[in-house]
Amino acid sequence: MSNDLMITLISALLAGLSFIGIVLPLLSRAEKKDRHKSLIQDRRQTLYQDAIAESKVKNSPVQSSGDNVAAFFKVEQLIGKTATDIRKKLANAGYRSPSAPIKYMIAKIALPVVFVLLGMMFMSKMEDLDPTVILLILSSVALLGWFLPGILIKNTIEKRQEEINITFPDALDMILVCVQGGISIEQAIVRISEEVADQSQILAEELGLLSAELGLLSDRRQAFADFAERVGGGAAKSFGTAMVQAEKYGTSISQALRVMADELREIRMSEAERKAAALPPKLTVPMIAFFLPPLFIAILGPAFIQIQ
Numbered sequence: 001m002s003n004d005l006m007i008t009l010i011s012a013l014l015a016g017l018s019f020i021g022i023v024l025p026l027l028s029r030a031e032k033k034d035r036h037k038s039l040i041q042d043r044r045q046t047l048y049q050d051a052i053a054e055s056k057v058k059n060s061p062v063q064s065s066g067d068n069v070a071a072f073f074k075v076e077q078l079i080g081k082t083a084t085d086i087r088k089k090l091a092n093a094g095y096r097s098p099s100a101p102i103k104y105m106i107a108k109i110a111l112p113v114v115f116v117l118l119g120m121m122f123m124s125k126m127e128d129l130d131p132t133v134i135l136l137i138l139s140s141v142a143l144l145g146w147f148l149p150g151i152l153i154k155n156t157i158e159k160r161q162e163e164i165n166i167t168f169p170d171a172l173d174m175i176l177v178c179v180q181g182g183i184s185i186e187q188a189i190v191r192i193s194e195e196v197a198d199q200s201q202i203l204a205e206e207l208g209l210l211s212a213e214l215g216l217l218s219d220r221r222q223a224f225a226d227f228a229e230r231v232g233g234g235a236a237k238s239f240g241t242a243m244v245q246a247e248k249y250g251t252s253i254s255q256a257l258r259v260m261a262d263e264l265r266e267i268r269m270s271e272a273e274r275k276a277a278a279l280p281p282k283l284t285v286p287m288i289a290f291f292l293p294p295l296f297i298a299i300l301g302p303a304f305i306q307i308q
Contacts, residue, residue: 092232093156094202104149111145157232160202165234167200169264171207172239176257185243185253186214206231221247235264 086101095104119141123134171192178188193207206227213223221244228240239260246256 088229089153089157091230092160093153094160094205104153107149108146111148112142113145115141115145161232161234163200164203164206164231164236167196167203168235168239169261169268170199171196171203172235172257172261172264176254176261179254179257186211189214203236206236235260235267 083101086104090096090100090104097103116138119138123129123137174192174195175185175188178191179185183191189207190211193204193211196207197204209230210223210227213226214220217223224240224243224247228237228244231237231240242256242260243253245251246253
């Protein structure tokens with residue numbers, strides 16, 4: 001292969017890599033915006049269908065109170081509060097599909113069976129295993145399969161809340177600027193949900209759902225309460241609770257946002273100070289293990305060489 005051909009191939013490869021590096025972020029950003037818009041549109045469609053179904057129920061013949069109470073207690077006895085708790089937990093993890101609780105329960109039931117079958121398959125190839133050991137292993141893998149979906153959901157919830165807590169203070173500052181500029185809280189949330197999509201897709205989705213509910217629900221307090229329940233905790237939940245209180249008592253939304261923004265700044269500053277104070281103890285072991293030995297070698301090495 002000649003040098004000219006090699007230079008041409010390398011140049012073409014570098015040009016292709018440069019093109020991919022420029023175009024892929026743009027395509028990813030467009031894909032995020034499309035996903036964000038489709039999510040908001042789906043939520044609006046769901047709320048619209050729920051409103052139509054609710055109006056049909058209101059216009060339908062009313063059952064007697066005894067029948068309603070009996071039906072309620074039958075449902076409570078069959079399902080209880082487990083389904084509600086599971087749906088809330090899955091919503092905190094970002095799984096909003098109506099079939100998500102059913103899939104979760106199927107996974108909790110199916111995984112122990114699958115793990116036990118796999119364990120029996122592997123242990124069938126092993127000889128001279130004590131029955132007590134076999135029972136212990138099968139019980140362990142069955143318990144692992146039962147608790148594994150809950151562990152994965154819990155980790156997902158913690159990661160989502162951590163990302164939301166990191167990004168939400170900046171989003172709240174932008175919402176406050178928009179509200180103080182004369183924009184309504186609904187339009188401010190719509191605008192900021194589009195702006196924060198590049199930093200946190202999770203927060204953008206939650207704010208998009210909040211904007212859809214604010215536009216369609218008759219009670220804005222319900223929209224903010226649902227937002228606080230979906231995010232699960234942290235600064236975003238405090239924002240939803242503060243907005244519910246502001247709507248309930250008629251206080252100024254701008255004042256509530258300003259107080260929350262000041263509190264979040266203080267919280268971030270205290271958290272930064274806490275991390276800075278915890279840094280020296282964390283650096284002690286790495287310095288002793290990796291910094292002091294090379295330093296002693298550099299200082300005492302020439303002396304040992306001269307002594308020899």
